[in-house]
Amino acid sequence: MLSKNHPRYLSLKYRHALENGVKSGIVTPTGMIAHGRGEALDYLIGERTTKNAMKAAEAAAALLLLAKRPVISVNGNVSVLAAEEIIKLAKVCDAKIEANVFYAPAAKRKRMIVELFRKKGAHILGRISDAKIKGLSSERANVSKEGIFSADVVLVMLEDGDRTEALKKAGKKVIAIDLNPLSRTAKKADITIVDNIVRALPLLSKKANTLKRKNIKQLKFIVKKFSNKRNIKESLKIISKAASK
Ligand code: PTJ
Numbered sequence: 001m002l003s004k005n006h007p008r009y010l011s012l013k014y015r016h017a018l019e020n021g022v023k024s025g026i027v028t029p030t031g032m033i034a035h036g037r038g039e040a041l042d043y044l045i046g047e048r049t050t051k052n053a054m055k056a057a058e059a060a061a062a063l064l065l066l067a068k069r070p071v072i073s074v075n076g077n078v079s080v081l082a083a084e085e086i087i088k089l090a091k092v093c094d095a096k097i098e099a100n101v102f103y104a105p106a107a108k109r110k111r112m113i114v115e116l117f118r119k120k121g122a123h124i125l126g127r128i129s130d131a132k133i134k135g136l137s138s139e140r141a142n143v144s145k146e147g148i149f150s151a152d153v154v155l156v157m158l159e160d161g162d163r164t165e166a167l168k169k170a171g172k173k174v175i176a177i178d179l180n181p182l183s184r185t186a187k188k189a190d191i192t193i194v195d196n197i198v199r200a201l202p203l204l205s206k207k208a209n210t211l212k213r214k215n216i217k218q219l220k221f222i223v224k225k226f227s228n229k230r231n232i233k234e235s236l237k238i239i240s241k242a243a244s245k
Contacts, residue, residue, distance in 0.1 A: 007047040011039065014198065017080045026112040027076040028103035034077060034158060041179035042196050044242045045235075049203060052234045053195035059226035060155075060175045060191045061207035062219040067153035067173070070095035074124070075102065077158045078197060079113045085201035087122045092208045095155070098147035099126025102159065106139040135166040156185065157197050164188040177201070181235040192228055194235040
């Protein structure tokens with residue numbers, strides 16, 4: 001019998017959560033495809049957090065602590081895989097959480113996400129979309145004025161597409177968690193953590209808790225010395241090394 005921390009056991013647990021999410025409608029059926037893509041890439045990085053991802057997580061935690069209006073954006077997949085870890089991170093970084101999805105029926109699915117978080121004791125934004133992010137034609141454009149619209153730092157995950165670019169054009173800093181270092185999201189973000197969200201989110205909370213002892217100057221230094229381009233290159237090296245073994 002597999003232990004509860006064994007990657008195979010966890011992988012079945014997450015698949016099951018997503019399957020149930022698709023049945024209830026909170027997860028879009030395409031979410032299963034996104035998850036499969038993630039599983040394949042996770043396998044290539046050894047289903048563990050690399051040193052490289054740790055460096056990115058440290059810079060991301062520093063940026064979240066420096067932010068004045070940080071927002072964590074959650075969609076269907078993220079909600080069923082890691083709602084509790086999101087709530088913990090939001091508390092540590094004093095961030096808002098907002099439901100934002102790509103696939104229809106967007107309003108209904110966002111309501112379900114808000115409800116899922118409410119049941120876990122967290123009030124999140126997304127039920128009301130009273131602002132738009134310019135340059136986006138998808139549902140992702142519809143946001144909350146007090147949330148993503150006025151955020152200075154946005155944490156995004158489990159998505160690819162043009163949103164990161166649009167958020168950056170709107171003057172925001174973007175942190176992404178993405179197992180694919182070559183996705184548009186990963187390449188356009190200011191800081192990309194190439195890791196599985198189920199490991200990266202608790203790591204971010206841990207790093208933020210530790211970095212809370214640092215002053216603004218020290219936090220700024222951590223962010224400044226981080227290069228996303230270099231970090232992505234390193235992640236690609238890890239993947240190609242695994243693939244050539
Ligand atoms: O709930 P919605 O409507 O917003 O739909 C969301 C999905 C996930 C369906 C949508 O955004 C989508 O299709 O995403 P993509 O284009 O498949 O991109 C998802 C990215 O996340 C890919 O680069 C995957 O490798 C990556 N990914 C998948 N699972 C994980 C992951 N990254 C980190 N942790 C994971 N567990």
